[in-house]
Amino acid sequence: MLTKKGWAAAAAGMMIVLVCQMFLGFIHERNEIESFIYIVLSIILIGGLLYLAVNGYRLLVKYQGVQGEEKRLSALIDSMPDFMCVKDGEGRWLKVNQFGLELYELTRVDYYGKTDSQLGEYTPFFKDALLYCIDSDEAAWENQCLTRTEESFYLRSGEFKTFDVIKVPLYHEDGTRRILITLGRDISQQKRTEAMLLKKEKLSVVGELSAGIAHEIRNPLTSLKGFIQLLNETENVTKEYLTIMSREIDRINQIVSELLVLAKPQSRIHSEFKFNEALDYVVNIMKHEALLLGIAITIKADEKDAVIFGDKNQVVQVLINIIKNALDAMGQKGGEVTVKVEHVEQKLKISIKDQGEGIPPERLKHLGEPFFTLKEKGMGLGLTISNKIIQEHKGCIDIKSELGIGTEVIIQLPLSQ
Incomplete structure (x- = not known):
């Protein structure tokens, strides 16, 4: 068997033989000058033929190499266990892998150059899913960057599928739409x-x-x-x-x-209120119990007129829960509970610090979990409820504690705009 190079050499050789035969027949009947001219022309012709043969072979090899790479790339894409589709700027399908064709039942359809709405006519069961792709594609183009979403639909078998979909839009230098690459991974089992x-x-x-x-x-x-x-x-x-x-x-x-x-969700009345009014109300409620225990409640407020937007009664409930915990932690030994209020950026920072025994690190990490409590009485729901209320007010609670020194609860709430 001849190789590609062998066939090219054979073709070039045959052309040379034909030219030589013509050359010998011609000079046999001509004088010396005519023969000389014909020899020169023949050499030029043979050189040209050789040049064309060699370069033609090179182009053939190069073209076949590109074709081979394209076939290998296409085979690689088709072997992917994920959905892969390439569309042009007008939403026309240019390339889709075998997984995608089987998913939408388009294996017998010539999809090239067709839009989602056109392909929906070939596979009515998936028409709605394909029409949804038009909207999600448009969202990716408008974002002008990689977009990640989840898309779900039913198969004909009744199985519900969910895909983690990534869309990558590419543009021409002038900013016009070029191609949209869509990748989808089946995450149904994970869901x-x-x-x-x-x-x-x-x-x-x-x-x-x-x-x-x-x-x-x-x-x-x-x-x-x-x-x-x-x-x-x-x-x-x-x-x-x-x-x-x-x-x-x-x-x-x-x-x-x-x-x-x-x-269950509780009915709430959100409105603007001054935080110091809520704090004063709580201190007035708790000071009698504190006096019986020999504990002083001290307020250090840098921000006197801070305004919060939320449910005042719920914020009061949080303050009561935390100050009550501070009093319980100190017990009969007396001491001081310090409440510090300060303005930090666009938030109000409230620090409630006691002089109790502190909380061991292994227990501190469980504070706020339902039914976890350090006290003999109660269900351990007070801090859980407080966390829930503060989170609903777009704030946060942090607890710091040191054995032998005490515990500090820090609440941060956004100030009213």
């Missing part, structure tokens, strides 16, 4: 796994919540049951028993109220 884990996590939380509720409500119910039995055996009902029973019922009511705050 199903995430949904399953989320459901499992929810069930776990429900189980934990149920256990916490049962434990916390059982305690006051046990007390109530005992006192009722005692009252049945007592002729004269004492006021002390009734007071204890009333307090236990209040405990149950508080537990249920806290759970409702976490379980």
Whole structure:
């Protein structure tokens, strides 16, 4: 078998032989001058033919090499397990891999030069999905940069597919649209796994919540049951028993109220209010309890007229929860709770610092989790609720603590514009 180079050499040789035969026949019948001229012309002709043969061979090899590279690239694209499509600036399909053709059931359709809406006529089941591509393509062109979205649709089999889609628009030098490259990875299984884990996590939380509720409500119910039995055996009902029973019922009511705050959205009235008014209200409520414990509540406010936009009652609830925790942490040993208010950029920073024993690092990281508490009483929902309220006000809570020195709770809330 001759190679490509061999065939080219053979063709060139045949041309030379033909020219030589013509040359010998011609000079046999001509005089010396005519023969000389013909020899020169023949040499030029043979040289030209050789030049054409060699360069033609080079172009052939180069063209076949480009064709080979194109075929290899096309095969690589078709072997991709992801969707890949190239469209021109007018939305016409230029290239799509085998995965994409099979996905949209277009394997028997000549897609080249057709738009999404035109291809939708060939595959009616996926018409809506293809029409959606027109809008998402336009969004990518308008963004003028890489765009990443999730696109979902049903297959004919009934399977629900979700794709992580990346669109890359490319432009000509004059800014006009050139081509749009779309890549899509099937993340359906990942989405199903995430949904399953989320459901499992929810069930776990429900189980934990149920256990916490049962434990916390059982305690006051046990007390109530005992006192009722005692009252049945007592002729004269004492006021002390009734007071204890009333307090236990209040405990149950508080537990249920806290759970409702976490379980469902609460109606809120958002308006502008001065933060120092809310703080003064809380201090007036808490100062009696603080005095009984020998604790002073000191306010250091650089910002007297800071205005917050939100639910004043909820912010008051957060301040009560945190100052109450500070008083509980210090107990009967006395000391000082310092509340510092300052303006930091466009936020109001509120620092509430106690002089308690501090919190060990291994426990500090769990603060704010439902049912985690450092106190003998309570469900550990106070800080969880406070976190939720502050987040809904677009703020944040940070807790710092040092053993033997105390704990500092830092709240940051955006100031009203």
